[in-house]
Amino acid sequence: xxxxxxxxxxxxxxxxxxxxxxxxxxxxxxxxxxxxxxxxxxxxxxxxxxxxxxxxxxxxxxxxxxxxxxxxxxxxxxxxxxxxxxxxxxxxxxxxxxxxxxxxxxxxxxxxxxxxxxx
Numbered sequence: 685x686x687x688x689x690x691x692x693x694x695x696x697x698x699x700x701x702x703x704x705x706x707x708x709x710x711x712x713x714x715x716x717x718x719x720x721x722x723x724x725x726x727x728x729x730x731x732x733x734x735x736x737x738x739x740x741x742x743x744x745x746x747x748x749x750x751x752x753x754x755x756x757x758x759x760x761x762x763x764x765x766x767x768x769x770x771x772x773x774x775x776x777x778x779x780x781x782x783x784x785x786x787x788x789x790x791x792x793x794x795x796x797x798x799x800x801x802x803x
Contacts (some may be wrong), residue, residue, distance in 0.1 A: 685725050692731050692735075693731050693735040694738070696725070696731070698736045704744065704755055705763050715736065715745055718732040719732075721735070741754075743756055779793065
């Protein structure tokens, strides 16, 4: 785990989220257990469980008593929607704010993006 990337339990949650978003962990598939995650990352199982439980609280995973945790139906779309919103907040809004300060219209920004995509 990366010490600079925030608390370890959040890194565990982010790893599971990334697997769901990229499709390597499908909806209704069983998520790795806290013991599996702990062994793989050499962390305390309680830390791994905290990351998994955060995803349960968010509705991304659900528990089947005595069986394990599974990816909820609609979890990928939920994560994509949240990440798109975060992307807009983190990148698009600051971009457009700076463009307005510089007097660059949105159509010119779109043209710059189109030009960049073609490279």
